[in-house]
Amino acid sequence: MMEDVEIRDxxxxxxxxLKLAGIGGTGGEVKELIADGLVDVxxxxxxxxxxxxxxxxxxxLDGESFRVA
Structure with a gap:
């Protein structure tokens, strides 16, 4: 299943x-997810x-997909 995440610009x-999509509550958590190689683009x-x-x-990330919309 794919979730669209709206961006303004x-x-x-x-x-x-990732923060807009509700993944990782803080910048540090997001940084760790990316550094651990868990994110595909x-x-x-x-x-x-x-x-x-x-x-x-x-x-x-973790089998969930998010589209930039």
């Missing part, structure tokens, strides 16, 4: 997006918290 950073592992995401990108 044309771009959002991965760390910000468009099917590829991503370890950069500052990775730019655009509408249509898919972020996956």
């Amino acid at each position: 044309d771009m959002v950073r991965l760390g910000q997006f 468009n099917g590829e592992p991503e370890n950069r918290r500052g990775r730019q995401l655009h509408r249509g990108d898919i972020v996956t």
